[in-house]
Amino acid sequence: MCAPSSLVSVNNSATAAVDLVKVYGSGDTAVRALDRVSVAFPPATFSAIMGPSGSGKSTLMHCLAGLDTATSGHAMLGGTDLTSLSDRVLTRVRRERIGFVFQAFNLLPTLTAEKNITLPLDLAGKRPDRKWMNQLVEVLGLGARLDHRPSEMSGGQQQRVALARALVTRPDVVFADEPTGNLDSRTSAEVLGLLRDCVRQFGQTVVMVTHDQNAARYAGHVVHMADGRVAGIGSPAPRQQVNA
Secondary structure (H helix, E strand, C coil): CCCCCCCCCCHHHCCCEEEEEEEEHHHHHHHHEEEEEEECCCCCEEEEEEEECCCCHHHHHHHHHHCCCCCEHHHHHHCCEEHHHHHHHHHHHHHHHHEEEEEECCCCCCCCCHHHHHHHHHEEEEEEEHHHHHHHHHHHCCCCCCCCHHHHHHHHHHHHHHHHHHHHCCCCEEECCCCCCCCCHHHHHHHHHHHHHHHHHCCCCEECCCHHHHHHHCEEEEEEEEEEEECCCCCCHHHHCCCC
């Protein structure tokens, strides 16, 4: 494992943290969740962020995705500094340039799979690119499920819908927060394989937070966090060690 550093220079990154600090609370009860973190993620790659509970891995992702505000430092999305944006502009950037995949799927139960997929576009008042939509549906194997509601789908199918929703806007980066936490091992392997295929087939950038070594092995790079800092950056263990 190399010394703590960026995977790539900030100028050539899809997303990056520069001297990022996040402090929760104040005074004697203050918790320094991120301690001057600097790390950059290359475009068109699948990267994993790992670390024990309290290491700062989820906080780092939330700051990079514009879901949480940094105390100081910079969270970069390409050449855009998210920390300098107003709430209104940041909301638009999240909707148009960032995709999210969460452990709990976060699908609306009253909407069909198709309506859940197109929700970000509907909120922005935009029409879906049907060619792109059809390609996503085909690659993710959702053709027979578009009229189904979440309660009529398995966990794996719901996560596929969530992934399609994350990709439908052609975002700069897809952030995945423990995306297989609610899935069995076989379905987890399928979802992780799809995330990897999104990089290979669509040139997508994926940054995933996980505590699971097997999940991290699907990524091309692994950033290890400890005590709010980058402890190291390396390659995952060989894929043949995956038990899925």
